[in-house]
Amino acid sequence: MLDHVTLRTADLEGTRAFLETLLDLKPGYRPAFGFPGYWLYAGKEPIVHLIPGRASPVDRRGETIDHVGFRLTNYQEQRGKLDALGIPYSTMDLPELRERRLFVETPTGILLELVFREGESSGGA
Template identity: 75%
Template sequence: MLDHVTLRTHDLEGTRAFLEALLPLRPGARPDFPFPGYWLYAGDEPVVHLIPGGPGPVDRRGEAIDHVAFRLTGYEAFRQKLEGLGIAYSRMDLPELGERRLFVRTPAGILLELVFRDGAAPPQP
């Protein structure tokens, strides 16, 4: 089980605001580290940690985490939310898995994958 993901960003405030507007995440308690940052909670769990990073572009050629995925519900409503917020996205449907996916980027360029099953069971092996 994945405990949390830590994202480095040169825009802590913008990334925090973006994630709060996009996902059901809220800032919460964080230890008194000697550097700024946020812990964003899904319910009672701090699942996304934000810490300062450099202003350079996201480089997907080297060794790095490529993207972070979140499982959500309500595909159509969420797609409409993205359009209402003016957030660009791309789509991928995987009927063999019973899934639909949306891809967005944070203001700093981190790729997020939003996975929806919406009650569709994946095919049996």
């Protein structure tokens, strides 16, 4: 079981606001580390940690984590939310898995995959 993901970003506040809006994550308790950051919660669990990073282009060709996937519900609602916010995305349907996917990038270019399974219609990140 994956516990959390830590994302480095040159735009700490923008990335926090983006993930709060897109995934309904909420900032919560974070230990008093000697550097800034946020722990973003889905319910009672801190699933995304944000810490400062240098501004540099995202290059997925090298040895790195390519993207982070989130299981969500309400595909049409989420797609409408992206449209209303003017957030570009691409789609992928995998009927053999009974899944639909939306791909979006954070303001600094981190790729997020939003995965929706048929039959799951309520809840969030």
